[in-house]
Amino acid sequence: MKPLAFVLFAVASGASAQSMDPTFVDQKQAAQVTGEQIFQHICQGCHMPDAKGAVGAGHYPALANNPKLAARAYPVAMVMGGRGGMPPFGMLLTDAQVADVVNYVRTHFGNHYTDALTAEDVKPFRPPTPTPSRGH
Numbered sequence: 001m002k003p004l005a006f007v008l009f010a011v012a013s014g015a016s017a018q019s020m021d022p023t024f025v026d027q028k029q030a031a032q033v034t035g036e037q038i039f040q041h042i043c044q045g046c047h048m049p050d051a052k053g054a055v056g057a058g059h060y061p062a063l064a065n066n067p068k069l070a071a072r073a074y075p076v077a078m079v080m081g082g083r084g085g086m087p088p089f090g091m092l093l094t095d096a097q098v099a100d101v102v103n104y105v106r107t108h109f110g111n112h113y114t115d116a117l118t119a120e121d122v123k124p125f126r127p128p129t130p131t132p133s134r135g136h
């Protein structure tokens with residue numbers, strides 16, 4: 001019973017925190033996922049867990065030791081808008097989550113770019129999106 005009670009409490013307190021923002025309730029924002037988790041759930045499927053990329057059914061460039069990540073705007077634009085075989089993730093992730101996953105990739109896998117991005121830095125890259133839907 002204890003774990004369930006804890007979950008219910010977490011959900012209830014999360015819901016009340018969310019209700020303070022009248023604009024848009026988004027479960028993903030309440031979930032507090034880290035950049036590492038976003039990488040593992042989204043990016044590594046194509047770029048591989050070691051971020052070294054893959055060539056096979058498509059060409060997935062390495063993010064490891066990638067000098068193109070020196071420019072913060074480049075990976076942000078890729079994640080927000082996609083390009084070629086890279087799908088856009090702007091609609092799936094919040095500004096903070098885009099910043100988190102880009103910060104994660106830019107400071108791991110042999111990359112040492114420590115000028116971290118914030119949600120505010122990322123916002124201008126967001127392509128125009130249709131009105132968010134509450135889903136099913």
Ligand code: HEC
Pocket residue numbers: 038039042043044045046047058059060061062063066068074075078079083084085086087089101102105
């Ligand atoms: C469905 C497969 C797929 C997923 C998932 C994916 N990517 Fe990509 N990514 C690609 C492909 C393909 C390219 C090359 C696109 C091109 O150059 O046309 C690419 C390119 C990139 C580049 C540019 C690399 C370079 O050297 O030019 C970055 C940065 C990048 N991806 C980051 C990410 C991040 C961060 C995530 C997770 C949020 C992610 N990708 C998820 C397929 C994917």
